[in-house]
Amino acid sequence: MLFPDYRPRRMRKTEAFRRMIRETKLSVDDFILPLFAIGGKNVKNPIKSMPGHFQLSLDNLVKTAKEAFDADIPAIMLFGVPDKKDALASSAYAKNGIVQKAIKAVKDKLPDLAVITDVCLCQYTDHGHCGFVEGNYVDNDTSLELIAKTALSHANAGADMVAPSDMMDGRVAEIRGTLDEDGFSDIPIMAYSAKYCSAYYGPFRQAADSAPQHGDRKSYQMDPANSLEAIREATMDIEEGADILMVKPALPYLDIISKIRDESDLPLAAYNVSGEYAMVKAAEKMGWIDGQKVMMETLTSIKRAGADIILTYHALEAAKVLND
Ligand code: PBG
Ligand code: ZN
Numbered sequence: 086m087l088f089p090d091y092r093p094r095r096m097r098k099t100e101a102f103r104r105m106i107r108e109t110k111l112s113v114d115d116f117i118l119p120l121f122a123i124g125g126k127n128v129k130n131p132i133k134s135m136p137g138h139f140q141l142s143l144d145n146l147v148k149t150a151k152e153a154f155d156a157d158i159p160a161i162m163l164f165g166v167p168d169k170k171d172a173l174a175s176s177a178y179a180k181n182g183i184v185q186k187a188i189k190a191v192k193d194k195l196p197d198l199a200v201i202t203d204v205c206l207c208q209y210t211d212h213g214h215c216g217f218v219e220g221n222y223v224d225n226d227t228s229l230e231l232i233a234k235t236a237l238s239h240a241n242a243g244a245d246m247v248a249p250s251d252m253m254d255g256r257v258a259e260i261r262g263t264l265d266e267d268g269f270s271d272i273p274i275m276a277y278s279a280k281y282c283s284a285y286y287g288p289f290r291q292a293a294d295s296a297p298q299h300g301d302r303k304s305y306q307m308d309p310a311n312s313l314e315a316i317r318e319a320t321m322d323i324e325e326g327a328d329i330l331m332v333k334p335a336l337p338y339l340d341i342i343s344k345i346r347d348e349s350d351l352p353l354a355a356y357n358v359s360g361e362y363a364m365v366k367a368a369e370k371m372g373w374i375d376g377q378k379v380m381m382e383t384l385t386s387i388k389r390a391g392a393d394i395i396l397t398y399h400a401l402e403a404a405k406v407l408n409d
Pocket of ligand 2: 205207208250251
């Protein structure tokens with residue numbers, strides 16, 4: 086097909102034509118809205134670097150969850166901001182922990198909204214690492230037990246799905262085994278399979294108060310330079326029983342999304358993380374970009390790369406655009 090026989094512009098001439106040949110269509114069905122739960126009543130602490138997002142006490146969290154449900158967003162992802170941290174992350178798996186209470190509060194009012202929980206220890210450990218620290222090293226196998234215990238406590242509280250984000254080796258199998266033993270063989274696992282050690286998590290660590298107090302996460306999260314390793318990580322998670330794979334962050338790792346899409350037929354999620362969101366909001370505020378258009382273009386790109394599911398702080402805003 087060569088010019089002048091073929092003229093691609095012919096099919097770009099009208100909006101009707103463009104609609105007919107559009108390959109990627111965003112839908113509210115694609116979105117998961119992340120929310121931050123904190124104790125107290127009527128609390129709505131703005132997260133400075135994530136305009137439009139707040140640490141929410143349960144009353145307000147349920148209100149925002151209802152907005153998501155009313156906008157036809159199928160699921161939320163819960164993060165907890167606990168009032169107590171210790172070496173064993175005990176409030177991560179406490180029966181009355183903040184996430185456990187948030188799950189109950191949301192499921193009580195909105196039984197048809199899917200509640201997914203982030204399973205990790207970093208918000209709950211006094212050192213801020215995602216696992217159990219021995220000396221200065223995050224010990225893999227000791228961490229597994231605590232992580233599986235956390236996932237189980239979420240299932241016990243009524244979570245519809247758990248999403249381990251710790252990047253310990255073997256955690257999907259450990260969680261699967263623990264859930265199955267306790268009668269939760271029907272609870273799916275969305276594995277943060279290729280989670281990179283990224284500076285794009287900066288705003289989230291403010292939001293969740295989860296920055297590591299010493300060192301960094303390079304000994305467990307992936308090196309941004311690697312892509313074959315992402316395939317190995319995804320392959321392990323598939324074999325260990327993951328139901329959904331995830332790539333995180335999204336925009337700087339579209340190549341990874343595309344590769345994993347080619348390797349696996351499992352549903353694939355991508356996490357459009359806090360720093361990606363913050364950059365759009367900041368540039369919009371400066372008047373340098375059209376924030377809404379950049380948001381829709383970004384989300385479309387993530388889907389075009391191969392993601393079926395997008396975790397995004399833009400979910401409510403983008404749903405509004407799609408629903409209007
Ligand atoms: C916890 C966790 C993080 C994010 C999701 N789960 C932070 C981290 O690994 O430091 C980041 C989400 C975001 O930036 O939006 N392990
Ligand atoms: Zn963590």
